[in-house]
Amino acid sequence: MALVAQLAGCAGAYALARTGLVTGLWPLVLSQAGIAALASGMLGSARWWLLIHLLFLPMAVMAHRLALDPAWYLAAFVALLLIYWTSFRTQVPLYLSNAATAAAVLRLLPDEPARVLDIGAGTGTLLRPLARTRPDCSFVGVELAPAPWLLGRALCAGMPNVTLERSDLFAHSWAHYDVVYAFLSPVPMAAVWHKACAEMRPGSLLVSNSFPVPDCEADFVIDVDDRRRTRLHAYRISSRPHAS
Known part of the structure; x- marks a missing residue:
């Protein structure tokens, strides 16, 4: 188009x-x-x-x-490719979660040790503050774009409860996580919900930053006090039938 x-x-x-x-x-x-x-x-x-x-x-x-010398255009193209990678196909740009959002997600974690997955983790802006506050929990992020993933790996160095993997969010299994967090775009949310229903355990929680699951009412919505007016749409898997 x-x-x-x-x-x-x-x-x-x-x-x-x-x-x-x-x-x-x-x-x-x-x-x-x-x-x-x-x-x-x-x-x-x-x-x-x-x-x-x-x-x-x-x-x-x-x-x-x-x-300008054509080399500058090539360098700019390579830099954008490393940052955004397949955004033209997935229509998921690079969004970075802020500190206020991390604090809101922190309050959603269970009191007991939990496993948390950030699908599309970027540079780990959500995972790092969570990992510092909850050393008893295990945090995993998946990011496909090389540059954010590499920077995230460097920033998460020395944090034993954080793992940042370079992989596609749909290729990674969500079966063993208590909380799955997404900050993507409206485009993949139907597929995200289908995978969540198919793989996540009853009682686990899917949290989507800003973009609700289409045609599916959230169990609750959290309004984050930040400049973005962020809304977290939370879906409790146990309260819903699994997708066919």
Whole structure:
């Protein structure tokens, strides 16, 4: 859909240039960007795509005028690839949980030693404060993108109750965890719920930061006192039938 929107923007700008209604480089560039964003909205793309379409061609033109060495573009591409990896496929960007959210999750942990899994752990911003406060618990994070995983491993060094694995969240078994935490995006939540129902033990807890499971009411919701106005949607597996 992104390519279709950009092509629509180019076609619209070309039509405006042919009629003489818009002339000059930057008026045409801005026209293309506006039409591409409008087309993206009409195609039902997520709102953040509108900003991408508005900025794509103007930034490309400005980058071209800088006449930078192509190696800089390659370096930027590699850096973004290492950070975001397969976000284009999973539609799960890099979100980092803040300290207020970690404190809220901490209050959800049982009093007895527990096993906690963070699916899409990033750099371990949730796991580290939990592990420091609850040394009796075991914390595991899975992260597929190489750069966040590597940085997380370095930051978690010396914390014996934290393990950060580089793997896909759906490839990792959730069967032995008391709490599974997710901060992903709306796109994979139906699949996350299906896996939780299929693998998590009765009585265990699935906690989703910001993104609820579609068509499934949470057992309870926690409003976190932070600037994001974070909401934690909690689902107790024992209270629901397992997915077929």
